[in-house]
Amino acid sequence: MAEKSYKYIILGGGVAAGYAAREFVQQGLQAGELAIISKEPAAPYERPALSKAYLFPESPARLPGFHTCVGSGGERQTPQWYSEKGIDLVLNTEVVEASVAQKSLKTESGVVYKYGALIIATGATFIKLSDFGTPGADAKGIYHLREVEDATALYDAIKANPNGNAVCVGGGYIGLELAAVLNMNKMKVTMVYPEPFCMPRLFVSEIAAFYEGYYKEKGIEIVKGTVASGFENNEHGEVKVVKLKDGRELPADIVIVGVGARPNIGLFKDQLTVEKGGFKVDGFFKTSAEDVYAVGDVATFPLKLYNELRRVEHVDHARKSAIQAVQTIKAAEAGNSVEEYDYLPYFYSRAFSLSWQFYGDNVGDAIVWGAKGADKVNAKFGAYWVKDGKVMGAFLEGGSADENKALATAARNQVPVVGLDREELPFLPPSSTVQTNQCNPTNALPICYNTLKSRL
Numbered sequence: 001m002a003e004k005s006y007k008y009i010i011l012g013g014g015v016a017a018g019y020a021a022r023e024f025v026q027q028g029l030q031a032g033e034l035a036i037i038s039k040e041p042a043a044p045y046e047r048p049a050l051s052k053a054y055l056f057p058e059s060p061a062r063l064p065g066f067h068t069c070v071g072s073g074g075e076r077q078t079p080q081w082y083s084e085k086g087i088d089l090v091l092n093t094e095v096v097e098a099s100v101a102q103k104s105l106k107t108e109s110g111v112v113y114k115y116g117a118l119i120i121a122t123g124a125t126f127i128k129l130s131d132f133g134t135p136g137a138d139a140k141g142i143y144h145l146r147e148v149e150d151a152t153a154l155y156d157a158i159k160a161n162p163n164g165n166a167v168c169v170g171g172g173y174i175g176l177e178l179a180a181v182l183n184m185n186k187m188k189v190t191m192v193y194p195e196p197f198c199m200p201r202l203f204v205s206e207i208a209a210f211y212e213g214y215y216k217e218k219g220i221e222i223v224k225g226t227v228a229s230g231f232e233n234n235e236h237g238e239v240k241v242v243k244l245k246d247g248r249e250l251p252a253d254i255v256i257v258g259v260g261a262r263p264n265i266g267l268f269k270d271q272l273t274v275e276k277g278g279f280k281v282d283g284f285f286k287t288s289a290e291d292v293y294a295v296g297d298v299a300t301f302p303l304k305l306y307n308e309l310r311r312v313e314h315v316d317h318a319r320k321s322a323i324q325a326v327q328t329i330k331a332a333e334a335g336n337s338v339e340e341y342d343y344l345p346y347f348y349s350r351a352f353s354l355s356w357q358f359y360g361d362n363v364g365d366a367i368v369w370g371a372k373g374a375d376k377v378n379a380k381f382g383a384y385w386v387k388d389g390k391v392m393g394a395f396l397e398g399g400s401a402d403e404n405k406a407l408a409t410a411a412r413n414q415v416p417v418v419g420l421d422r423e424e425l426p427f428l429p430p431s432s433t434v435q436t437n438q439c440n441p442t443n444a445l446p447i448c449y450n451t452l453k454s455r456l
Contacts, residue, residue: 014044021321041148051151145178151428171200273288278299285325361393
């Protein structure tokens with residue numbers, strides 16, 4: 001049985017792996033010290049591209065164009081980059097056994113990898129409707145999106161069905177972003193989700209109403225309050241009809257399922273402490289086992305800002321948690337320490353010409369401004385979530401870099417909004433002027449203090 005040893009191993013080849021590798025290099029990594037083991041065929045890449053530019057009808061994005069770390073303005077880390085840095089990139093390789101006690105990983109081919117320190121960056125796997133026993137959910141033409149191979153298969157299906165019917169099951173990130181790109185490809189798109197409005201984990205009804213209205217104007221049909229209960233296939237096993245629980249049937253040449261994901265923790269779930277679906281870590285991403293770290297989707301970490309444990313599935317956290325883990329490892333080797341992770345939750349999305357950002361926590365009362373009747377061409381509106389007299393979360397559609405930065409500052413500092421004796425909130429840029437009784441959408445972060453105060 002072949003055996004290989006490394007000072008460091010990163011298990012998983014997604015976004016977190018790419019950013020961890022870069023941080024190791026910046027911290028003085030020596031050739032031969034690090035291996036990345038990934039079941040994917042490609043070097044780490046910026047996964048958000050798959051639901052956006054990868055599927056564009058014109059000039060779609062392709063590798064090597066979006067390898068990490070271009071998503072944050074960094075260097076494009078192609079396979080050659082890893083080779084030049086002396087990092088062993090072990091692709092198309094699945095680990096089937098792991099032993100924390102023996103500090104070893106065993107691959108499907110029988111090779112054993114020994115490590116000094118391990119970073120678990122295995123990410124998440126999409127949930128299938130077949131997991132719920134939905135009849136016909138494994139038919140040809142039903143797609144999920146997680147890896148570049150999934151995106152390639154979907155792209156090919158789009159090109160094979162010009163002007164065809166597409167059904168997006170789910171009203172979250174994947175459903176909204178893919179509905180947009182399918183519409184851009186001239187397909188007839190229907191979205192189906194059980195909730196009363198899209199993105200219910202983040203949006204409130206007023207925000208959702210804008211996006212649903214925008215999508216409808218683009219020709220996308222939206223069916224709410226029901227779920228896909230089955231599928232009908234043709235003689236070739238290809239999906240042709242989506243059956244809904246309310247009795248309706250939708251024609252479909254392509255079905256996209258975006259109903260969530262599950263963290264990949266199976267290899268270690270009986271060896272490490274698990275909480276809230278992920279490996280419980282401290283503020284440095286150390287797990288319950290010595291020299292084992294978990295980052296990204298699989299880490300349940302102390303969210304210092306809110307004094308609670310949380311697991312976050314987002315590319316921003318994947319990047320930052322990976323960097324934190326590497327800095328912790330290298331600092332310990334040098335007899336030093338680093339500040340514990342102090343993360344501000346951040347989410348964003350881009351679809352059509354729209355682009356929004358959210359910072360903080362969507363708890364408390366949501367104060368929405370500018371969404372009703374917002375210009376569909378140059379949309380600009382937002383919301384603040386206020387609890388106990390403080391801003392907890394902030395959302396902005398169509399913001400500039402400076403405006404989004406101000407939003408982040410407001411959410412991190414949890415600025416007070418009750419008891420002020422002035423008409424403007426403290427986090428508005430100095431150039432802003434907020435009218436006393438009327439919200440002015442041309443301001444950088446428009447909101448009426450009197451209106452806000454009256455809603456609390």
